[in-house]
Amino acid sequence: MSNSLQAWFATPLGQYLAQQEQTHHDSIVADIFGFHALQLGLPELDLLRTNRIPHKFRLARSGQADLQAEFGELPIESQSIDLLVMPHVLEFTEQPHQILREMDRVMMPEGRVVITAFNPWSMWGIRRWMRANNQQFPWNGNFISLVRMKDWLSLLGFDVSAGKLACYVPPCTREQWLQRFQFLEPAGDRWWAIAGGIYILEAIKRVHGMRIITPAWADGKLAEQEFARAGRPAGVRRQHSTRSADLRIVK
Helix, strand or coil, X not given: CCHHHHHHCCCHHHHHHHHHHHHHHHHHCCCCCCCEEEEECCCCCCCCCCCCCCEEEEEECCCCCCEXXXXXXXXXXXXXXXXXXXXXXXXXXXXXXXXXXXXXXXXXXXXEEEEEEECXXXXXXXXXXXXXXXXXXXXXXXXXXXXXXXHHHHHCCEEXXXXXXXXXXXXXXXXXXXXXXXXXXXXXXXXXXXXXXEEEEEEEECCCCCCCCCCCCCCHHHHHHHHHXXXXXXXXXXXXXXXXXXXXXXX
């Protein structure tokens, strides 16, 4: 992600947006489990801080990231990531489809992705439309509609499991005006939810044809005999982990 966007997040409006996104991500990722979690972009924000996955790291093109790489060519092993967070990655690239394909490649089956993007059908989108020739961040980005983002995820086999819109305040540049318009956050969430300045989507990677095969016990007595032979009380299953906690970086 461009350093210019990172600089914009240091402005009053950028800081307000970052605070909103941090609050919502803290809630979304808190109860997602697995072995490996990855944040793409904006390494200045720790959007995985409330998550309890043991191995978490941030990847960016530049800046204070744990790993630096291009988003379209991730040096990550296929099907190794349980949770992937992508804050404002797809709006500021010329190859969003390539990045989504890489996202699909590195995700584990049933893994979760959290995508944050600017909503073109909002006051933020109106400001971008009124200043079409503005080359300043974030107004020079390609704001992707919520419907289109859902379509892209669906084509890759992801099911959208949850969504949230936020930042109903007008994109003012002065902090005092942002504070005055804060009452619009709860009001907008209730009365005009589709007009939030950003949306956050949580989706699950589905792999068709996969299902868990369990023993077809004939009756309760047979179950008691099988568990007795295994030396365990009936009703208790042994839990297996077939995955390694080591994430391999592809060089």
